[in-house]
Amino acid sequence: MSRNDLQQLSADRQQTCLAHLMRNGSFVDENSDDDAPFRLRLWLGRVFALPDEITIINALTLRAKQRRLERDLEAILSADRLSADPRSSG
Numbered sequence: 001m002s003r004n005d006l007q008q009l010s011a012d013r014q015q016t017c018l019a020h021l022m023r024n025g026s027f028v029d030e031n032s033d034d035d036a037p038f039r040l041r042l043w044l045g046r047v048f049a050l051p052d053e054i055t056i057i058n059a060l061t062l063r064a065k066q067r068r069l070e071r072d073l074e075a076i077l078s079a080d081r082l083s084a085d086p087r088s089s090g
Helices: 003-030 036-053 059-084
Strands: none
Touching: 003 036, 036 059
């Protein structure tokens, strides 16, 4: 297998995983009163839109968007952990 074949296989697996994440996120969002699944679904939408923008934005803008996505994901996950922690309510 060539390096290109391995990269394509990895990309195919990653795409499948992202598709499953989006599907699972939609299910949880539709069946939950928590706002974290909704925020995560919006975040995933921004992640999926990023490849379309790669050809029209420069490297610095792309890196800034990546950092913003990382910060936003951390905020979503942190908020979810805090709301699930019974010690945080007191």
